[in-house]
Amino acid sequence: xxxxxxxxxxxxxxxxxxxxxxxxxxxxxxxxxxxxxxxxxxxxxxxxxxxxxxxxxxxxxxxxxxxxxxxxxxxxxxxxxxxxxxxxxxxxxxxxxxxxxxxxxxxxxxxxxxxx
Amino acid sequence: xxxxxxxxxxxxxxxxxxxxxxxxxxxxxxxxxxxxxxxxxxxxxxxxxxxxxxxxxxxxxxxxxxxxxxxxxxxxxxxxxxxxxxxxxxxxxxxxxxxxxxxxxxxxxxxxxxxxxxxxxxxxxxxxxxxxxxxxxxxxxxxxxxxxxxxxxxxxxxxxxxxxxxxxxxxxxxxxxxxxxxxxxxxxxxxxxxxxxxxxxxxxxxxxxxxxxxxxxxxxxxxxxxxxxxxxxxxxxxxxxxxxxxxxxxxxxxxxxxxxxxxxxxxxxxxxxxxxxxxxxxxxxxxxxxxxxxxxxxxxxxxxxxxxxxxxxxxxxxxxxxxxxxxxxxxxxxxxxxxxxxxxxxxxxxxxxxxxxxxxxxxxxxxxxxxxxxxxxxxxxxxxxxxxxxxxxxxxxxxxxxxxxxxxxxxxxxxxxxxxxxxxxxxxxxxxxxxxxxxxxxxxxxxxxxxxxxxxxxxxxxxxxxxxxxxxxxxxxxxxxxxxxxxxxxxx
Amino acid sequence: xxxxxxxxxxxxxxxxxxxxxxxxxxxxxxxxxxxxxxxxxxxxxxxxxxxxxxxxxxxxxxxxxxxxxxxxxxxxxxxxxxxxxxxxxxxxxxxxxxxxxxxxxxxxxxxxxxxxxxxxxxxxxxxxxxxxxxxxxxxxx
Numbered sequence: 001x002x003x004x005x006x007x008x009x010x011x012x013x014x015x016x017x018x019x020x021x022x023x024x025x026x027x028x029x030x031x032x033x034x035x036x037x038x039x040x041x042x043x044x045x046x047x048x049x050x051x052x053x054x055x056x057x058x059x060x061x062x063x064x065x066x067x068x069x070x071x072x073x074x075x076x077x078x079x080x081x082x083x084x085x086x087x088x089x090x091x092x093x094x095x096x097x098x099x100x101x102x103x104x105x106x107x108x109x110x111x112x113x114x115x116x
Numbered sequence: 117x118x119x120x121x122x123x124x125x126x127x128x129x130x131x132x133x134x135x136x137x138x139x140x141x142x143x144x145x146x147x148x149x150x151x152x153x154x155x156x157x158x159x160x161x162x163x164x165x166x167x168x169x170x171x172x173x174x175x176x177x178x179x180x181x182x183x184x185x186x187x188x189x190x191x192x193x194x195x196x197x198x199x200x201x202x203x204x205x206x207x208x209x210x211x212x213x214x215x216x217x218x219x220x221x222x223x224x225x226x227x228x229x230x231x232x233x234x235x236x237x238x239x240x241x242x243x244x245x246x247x248x249x250x251x252x253x254x255x256x257x258x259x260x261x262x263x264x265x266x267x268x269x270x271x272x273x274x275x276x277x278x279x280x281x282x283x284x285x286x287x288x289x290x291x292x293x294x295x296x297x298x299x300x301x302x303x304x305x306x307x308x309x310x311x312x313x314x315x316x317x318x319x320x321x322x323x324x325x326x327x328x329x330x331x332x333x334x335x336x337x338x339x340x341x342x343x344x345x346x347x348x349x350x351x352x353x354x355x356x357x358x359x360x361x362x363x364x365x366x367x368x369x370x371x372x373x374x375x376x377x378x379x380x381x382x383x384x385x386x387x388x389x390x391x392x393x394x395x396x397x398x399x400x401x402x403x404x405x406x407x408x409x410x411x412x413x414x415x416x417x418x419x420x421x422x423x424x425x426x427x428x429x430x431x432x433x434x435x436x437x438x439x440x441x442x443x444x445x446x447x448x449x450x451x452x453x454x455x456x457x458x459x460x461x462x463x464x465x466x467x468x469x470x471x472x473x474x475x476x477x478x479x480x481x482x483x484x485x486x487x488x489x490x491x492x493x494x495x496x497x498x499x500x501x502x503x504x505x506x507x508x509x510x511x512x513x514x515x516x517x518x519x520x521x522x523x524x525x526x527x528x529x530x531x532x533x534x535x536x537x538x539x540x541x542x543x544x545x546x547x548x549x550x551x552x553x554x555x556x557x558x559x560x561x562x563x564x565x566x567x568x569x570x571x572x573x574x575x576x577x578x579x580x581x582x583x584x585x586x587x588x589x590x591x592x593x594x595x596x597x598x599x600x601x602x603x604x605x606x607x608x
Numbered sequence: 609x610x611x612x613x614x615x616x617x618x619x620x621x622x623x624x625x626x627x628x629x630x631x632x633x634x635x636x637x638x639x640x641x642x643x644x645x646x647x648x649x650x651x652x653x654x655x656x657x658x659x660x661x662x663x664x665x666x667x668x669x670x671x672x673x674x675x676x677x678x679x680x681x682x683x684x685x686x687x688x689x690x691x692x693x694x695x696x697x698x699x700x701x702x703x704x705x706x707x708x709x710x711x712x713x714x715x716x717x718x719x720x721x722x723x724x725x726x727x728x729x730x731x732x733x734x735x736x737x738x739x740x741x742x743x744x745x746x747x748x749x
Contacts, residue, residue: 046296083251089741098270120702134681177701
């Protein structure tokens with residue numbers, strides 16, 4: 001399972017970097033989405049993988065550390081996903097407005113503000 | 117409770133501003149009121165730290181390594197006061213400067229959001245919480261930079277947004293690696309556990325990832341390209357606040373992290389930091405020398421001056437770090453003031469392009485001086501605060517034997533003077549070019565003018581009184597170097 | 609222009625109240641079971657987005673509940689209040705949780721607490737944000 005996840009994370013990173021190198025801004029945003037997914041999975045792995053181990057204590061309050069999984073990475077991922085939602089929504093609106101203003105989604109359109 | 121107030125107060129102001137959405141006058145009143153309260157609150161915290169030393173508070177009463185800690189030492193208290201002051205002054209400046217559409221589209225709400233994020237980043241003692249505050253800050257700045265949605269702004273914003281998002285993702289990756297290795301997110305706890313475990317490659321690589329992430333936020337050498345492309349595009353009232361605070365938060369976090377977490381391989385890290393500082397200084401100032409737009413020149417200078425602050429970290433002595441902290445305060449004040457004065461030039465002459473404008477001294481001598489004083493401070497002419505900041509850094513550099521970086525710093529400061537003199541010559545002393553396309557507006561918004569004046573007076577006073585409080589900055593540097601103090605404050 | 613389908617219109621009319629009720633249920637059970645303010649808020653926002661897809665953004669904006677800025681403001685206020693309630697009770701621990709159980713005879717007991725208030729705040733903010741973003745995108749067409 002760990003190896004599978006590592007492969008998926010690596011694939012997502014590779015895909016996002018490939019998307020970054022394309023010229024279309026839409027693909028750039030897709031790249032950002034892939035990148036944040038890859039990172040969320042990475043966070044998930046950092047807590048250690050334990051199949052079938054919920055992040056709860058027993059009903060009487062005792063804790064058996066061998067049967068419990070680390071709940072913190074999941075909370076971190078949730079936070080990262082929520083932030084990712086806001087950012088994705090914002091960047092989609094941004095490129096939509098950019099497209100409306102300039103009539104293109106070509107990244108080469110961007111160079112103009114760099115000229116001194 | 118006190119420590120949470122710098123975050124709660126702007127949030128409460130946002131609630132009120134949302135309820136009074138589109139009621140411009142009421143929003144202005146609420147903003148100025150809440151920003152003034154914030155200044156008082158920050159001064160209160162600073163006084164508390166000066167008299168009682170650093171202290172920490174736990175959110176929700178959860179014990180230190182498990183809950184979220186807010187902690188303050190002299191460094192963060194000084195930064196809190198400075199940013200609160202700048203926020204108040206920029207808010208007043210923007211009342212006269214910004215057009216009504218932008219103000220009604222939520223400028224005041226967003227600037228409070230920005231202040232919330234900045235204050236949270238200064239105070240938090242938890243790396244994931246730091247990420248959240250960074251995002252609060254970034255999302256507000258994303259919207260601020262696109263506010264008004266002009267073509268140029270959107271062009272700049274795409275770069276700003278994309279590069280900063282990549283920076284955030286790298287930050288989270290580093291947090292994940294750190295957590296996987298250490299099993300904790302509390303900064304003091306991490307610093308403590310780093311002492312006990314074998315220093316593995318994974319720790320160093322996640323520290324490098326942190327450095328890249330914060331380097332993107334702070335606009336360090338290989339990562340600064342978003343800054344000159346995006347900062348000149350929004351109205352100056354917005355850029356002034358960005359220039360004063362956003363990159364400095366990045367520097368603050370670099371200083372905090374590396375004084376806490378870099379324990380082994382010190383000389384290697386010091387060398388990396390020094391080299392990056394040197395190249396950052398030189399590249400920023402050279403690009404500024406070739407630019408002819410006031411906002412562009414000043415934006416490039418932000419980069420160059422970030423180099424000085426990082427140089428203080430590279431020197432890593434009490435004088436070096438104290439000097440870096442002093443330099444940060446000076447830079448926040450002076451940089452904002454030069455941008456604000458540049459904005460007033462624009463209001464008066466109708467262009468930012470130095471080739472189009474001139475003769476401000478003839479029509480408005482006082483306005484010319486409003487630019488001159490902070491500009492001289494940036495270049496480092498005595499008795500402005502910029503002089504003392506560079507003096508401390510250069511003195512610290514020579515004392516630590518880092519003469520290469522110190523020589524670079526001296527040369528860069530001469531080229532800075534050249535850029536500032538260029539703006540002065542072109543905008544203030546030159547005749548208006550005959551073929552100028554700029555349309556004279558001859559207007560000076562009252563609130564903008566007076567707020568700039570107040571800021572400039574503050575800068576001059578800050579420089580003249582350096583002897584009175586220089587010791588506090590060195591004390592802040594000493595507290596920053598003393599990792600034990602930080603750990604004991606948080607974990608008790 | 610968007611095609612306005614009669615089927616979608618009728619479906620949206622009937623799904624909107626259903627989704628809103630469902631979002632409230634999801635919000636309430638969120639403390640111990642899957643759900644919570646974020647998911648609930650998304651569901652509530654989706655109800656209005658669906659309405660907007662069927663009838664057009666202009667029509668949706670006239671609905672009584674669609675006041676994004678007010679919703680976001682209220683939500684932030686609730687979230688802040690949830691942290692302050694404990695301070696009002698004389699305890700200096702900002703954001704500490706407080707709980708009261710109200711028994712409903714014969715059925716169950718109602719567990720109310722400051723985390724629930726915080727979740728209601730999240731619910732309102734997310735719903736308001738979703739409305740704001742989606743309706744402003746739809747309006748541009």
